[in-house]
Amino acid sequence: MTAYLRAAANVLVHVPDLVRYGSKPWRETIRNDHAPSEVFTDLRPFGEAVDYAPNQAFIGNLPPENLGEIQAPWYENPSAGASPMGVFGEILPQGSFYALLEAADQFGLIMLDRGRFVPDAVGSESAAALLDINQPTKEYGQEDISGRIERGEALPLFQDGNLVGCASRDHDADESLDARILLENLSAKASGAYALSRLLTQEGIAPEQVEYVISCSEEAVGDRYNRGGGNLAKAIAEMAGCVNAAGVDVKSFCAAPVYALVHAAALIEAGVVGNAVVVGGGSMAKLGMKAYFHLEKGMPVLEDVLGGVAFFLTGDADAGPRVNLAIAGRHAAGRPSTPQGLAEALVRDPLARAGRKIASVDKYAVELHNPEIMLPAGAGDVAAANYRMLAALAVMGGEIAREEIPGFVETHGMPGFAPTQGHIPAGVPFLGHALERMRTGRLGSTMVVAKGSLFLGRMSRQADGASVLIEA
Amino acid sequence: MDLENQAAIKSIVDEIGSENLMVVLGMPGEGLRLAVETLTTGDPSWAGPLAGVSLGLPVYHILEEKVRAQVPEEVYAEKLLMMEMVLDLPQIESDLASMRAAG
Numbered sequence: 001m002t003a004y005l006r007a008a009a010n011v012l013v014h015v016p017d018l019v020r021y022g023s024k025p026w027r028e029t030i031r032n033d034h035a036p037s038e039v040f041t042d043l044r045p046f047g048e049a050v051d052y053a054p055n056q057a058f059i060g061n062l063p064p065e066n067l068g069e070i071q072a073p074w075y076e077n078p079s080a081g082a083s084p085m086g087v088f089g090e091i092l093p094q095g096s097f098y099a100l101l102e103a104a105d106q107f108g109l110i111m112l113d114r115g116r117f118v119p120d121a122v123g124s125e126s127a128a129a130l131l132d133i134n135q136p137t138k139e140y141g142q143e144d145i146s147g148r149i150e151r152g153e154a155l156p157l158f159q160d161g162n163l164v165g166c167a168s169r170d171h172d173a174d175e176s177l178d179a180r181i182l183l184e185n186l187s188a189k190a191s192g193a194y195a196l197s198r199l200l201t202q203e204g205i206a207p208e209q210v211e212y213v214i215s216c217s218e219e220a221v222g223d224r225y226n227r228g229g230g231n232l233a234k235a236i237a238e239m240a241g242c243v244n245a246a247g248v249d250v251k252s253f254c255a256a257p258v259y260a261l262v263h264a265a266a267l268i269e270a271g272v273v274g275n276a277v278v279v280g281g282g283s284m285a286k287l288g289m290k291a292y293f294h295l296e297k298g299m300p301v302l303e304d305v306l307g308g309v310a311f312f313l314t315g316d317a318d319a320g321p322r323v324n325l326a327i328a329g330r331h332a333a334g335r336p337s338t339p340q341g342l343a344e345a346l347v348r349d350p351l352a353r354a355g356r357k358i359a360s361v362d363k364y365a366v367e368l369h370n371p372e373i374m375l376p377a378g379a380g381d382v383a384a385a386n387y388r389m390l391a392a393l394a395v396m397g398g399e400i401a402r403e404e405i406p407g408f409v410e411t412h413g414m415p416g417f418a419p420t421q422g423h424i425p426a427g428v429p430f431l432g433h434a435l436e437r438m439r440t441g442r443l444g445s446t447m448v449v450a451k452g453s454l455f456l457g458r459m460s461r462q463a464d465g466a467s468v469l470i471e472a
Numbered sequence: 473m474d475l476e477n478q479a480a481i482k483s484i485v486d487e488i489g490s491e492n493l494m495v496v497l498g499m500p501g502e503g504l505r506l507a508v509e510t511l512t513t514g515d516p517s518w519a520g521p522l523a524g525v526s527l528g529l530p531v532y533h534i535l536e537e538k539v540r541a542q543v544p545e546e547v548y549a550e551k552l553l554m555m556e557m558v559l560d561l562p563q564i565e566s567d568l569a570s571m572r573a574a575g
Contacts, residue, residue, distance in 0.1 A: 340554035378502035385558055392557035405557060 003265035005470055006312045006319040008432040009199035010058050010089035011126075012419070013097045013191050013282060013306040014050075016043035017158040021180055022287030022303070036156055037163075040288065044075075044300045046093045051078035054370045055305065057417035059086025060432050064368070064414040074372050075300055084123070088432035090198060091305075095120035095159060096127050097190065101167075101183075103134035104190040104239055109182055111140035111148070112157070112165040126198040133241045140165075155179045174224045181220075184284040187306060188219040189232060192281025193239035195308030199277070200240065203312060207241035210312075212276040214264050215249045216256035218283055218422050236279055245277070253452030254367065256280075257428045258466040261311065261448065265323035265468070268315045275314040280428075282306025283421045290377040290420065302373050307424035311431060321438050321445075321472045327354050329449070329467035337463040343389045346449050346467040348397065358394040361412065361469065365430035365448045366390075368416040382425075383416035384409070386449070426450035431470070438472040445471035473503075473510040478520040481511065485527055494530040496539060500559045501567075504533065508571050533564050 019025055020040045029039050049055060053070050056062040056079040071077050084091040092100075099119050102110045145166045148154035154166035167183040175181070192215060200207055215233035222229030233247030250260040257280055264276035284306065291301045313323060329346035331337075351358060366386035374382055391408035394400045400408055418425035427448035437443035451465040485493065495511050497504060506516065511529045515522040532539045535556055543552065 336551060338551045338555075339558070340551055343554060375502070378499075378506050380499070380501055380503065388558040389554055392554040395557060396553065402557065 001269050001271055001315045002317070003268040003313050003315060003323045003325070004317070004319045005321055005323055005431065005435065006314050006316070007199055007203040007205075008088055008312075008428075008435055009195055009202055009310045010060065010086075010429050010432055011191065011195045011198050011308040012049070012055055012058060012089070012091045013094075013194065013308070014046050014091060014304060015094050015097055015187075015287065015306055016040070016304045017094060018183075018187070018284055019043060019288040019291065019301060019304055021155065021183060021284060022289060022291075023285040025288040025291060026180065028292070037158065040291070040301065041161065043304050048075075048078075048300075049305060050084045050091050051082040052302075053077070053079040054372070054417040054419075055091060056082050056086070058307070058419070058429055059089030059091060060436070061086045063433065064417045064430070067415040067417060072372070073299070075302065087436065088202065090124055090126065092124060092127055092194060093120040096124065098157060098159070098165065100127060100130060100190040100194060101186050102136050103131055104186050104193065107170055108138065109168045109170060110157075110165065110186065111145050111154075111168070113142050113145055113163075114139060115142065116162055117164040118159060126201045127194060129201060129241070130193055130197050130239060134239055153179070155183060171223075176220070176222055176224045176227045185219045185221050185232070187284040188217045188281035189235050189239065190281070191306045191308040192217055192232065192236040192279045192310075195281070195310040196236060196240040196242070196277060196279050199310040199312055205312065208244050210237065210242040210245040210275065210277050211273040212264070212267060213237040213242060213245045213247035214260040214276060214278050215247065215280065216251070216260040216278060216423055217249070217281040218251070218253065218256070219281070232281065233279065236281065242277070252464050252466070253454060253456065254423045254426045255450040255452035255464050255466045256423050257309065257426050258448050258450040258468060261313070261323065261428070262325065262328050262466060262468050264311075264313045265325055268313055269325060275312065275316075278311045278313070280307075280309045280423055282308050282424065286421055290373060290379075293377040294373075297376050299376060302370070303420055305419050307419050307421040309424060309428050311428070320435060321470050324469040324471055327351060327356070327447075327469035329465070331463070331465045333462065337461065339389055342451055342463055342465050343393050346451075346465045347390055347447065348393050350467065350469075357399050358390060358397060359399050359408065359412070360445075361447045362444050363414070363430070363434065363446045364390055364412050365427035365434070365446055366413070367427065367451060368414070368418045368425045368429055369420055370416050370418060373420050374416075381416070383413065387413035423450075434470065443472070445469060473507045473515065473520065473522075475520040478510060478515060478522045481527070481529075482521045482525065485529075490527055490529055494532060496532050496534050498534050498555075500564055504564065504567060505571065507531070508568070531568075533568060535559060535561055536565060536568065
């Protein structure tokens, strides 16, 4: 059996009032003894997040390559004809997301004051489907909410400067069930379920048809005895109505989405399941991660969105391009964790084993971080550097001359367009574009290449990575 | 420059002093500029262990001619050759030259 990639969906959730709960903004808020109501109160409105060209590229309304033709700064040059509804994705406003957070919660953690909370007119069929399946069972009032906040048990949720709800802890002596941690986990669950729901509505797939769900989200779901115990996948499957799907989480920092694709395809090839979904929910912790650099340079806070991705893989013949497991790269524990060591293990070696050249792959989908977010923080243009690395590998292998590096980057690469949501930019946001192009014969193959920084968790100084070739 | 690296360098200086110490960096661009400033005059963001600490350490980039000439050929081919083609070497050299000139 062969595994095919049938569909891809990318979603964004605009959550300006959750930016204050990102890791960096929250630490600064505590350090400066500010109240949550005092910080990050004036971020860009929904319309501006929709008009932002990289966001339009993310949901499929703009080829990423066209970003190169838009005058910088991109935040001052809105994308013409922008829409929150995209070819293979959509952008959800905050009010609708609060409703999804409430729907994701089964433990009375998210309380919304119906008298004050304004649910945006949900123009999204995918969000509406989730609200239909997961209806809230309890109503809360302002006293419930303010009481919890005053007792220090909950974080306030704001909308247009008003207190409209709260997110609670579920234990007074378990830091894994702290209010901010649970809000982070519920945000990943709700945005992951939203991406999955979009995938299913977009493709006309009934949730009951899904057999297996693999989550590549980064959050540590668990209690104090099982921090990071996991299985967000099954929680997402349940929320999206995939009642016949089992699920499991696959983790390796930002490399996880590619591992998840490889695992899902392998389960299908082995005949364990007939289809599988890979899903990644958004990372609240990374909201506003580089916001202080942006504010210092007079820029808007661009890290005001959660990202979500979902992919449908199936054994049904010719449902889409093939996930070629014979050309899947991995980085063994004994290899150097240098950029070169990773690039050789993930790209050069798997292609060489199949007798193929680096330039034989039409487009590479590397870490596609939006450079406009990264550059002001001194973090470099990640996508551009990765494409130059692949070109340099091709030079070292005698495929191209050194002077041909810029041409290789132009032909096989693209500008980064994904929000800095860790695992979300990891190559996979290009797959929606790749599917559209392959359907119309404009693209033959793409290799997804993701890297992970294992050293962040202090268990090893290694880096990691994974890659796989997808071809028509 | 990230806080962990600042702390690590500060603890080495505390242990052995700064007289026989130099720092070799790998990053380009804005990150290089910030790191050089942090290791010479102190952390400009005032957030890390080197805030207000002027170590005055000599700082080099691994791909500067005089540094990479010290790297054995086979190690260079395995670990640095690719990055030599990725990074803008003349830019790195000129950035460092102007920072050194500015003291």
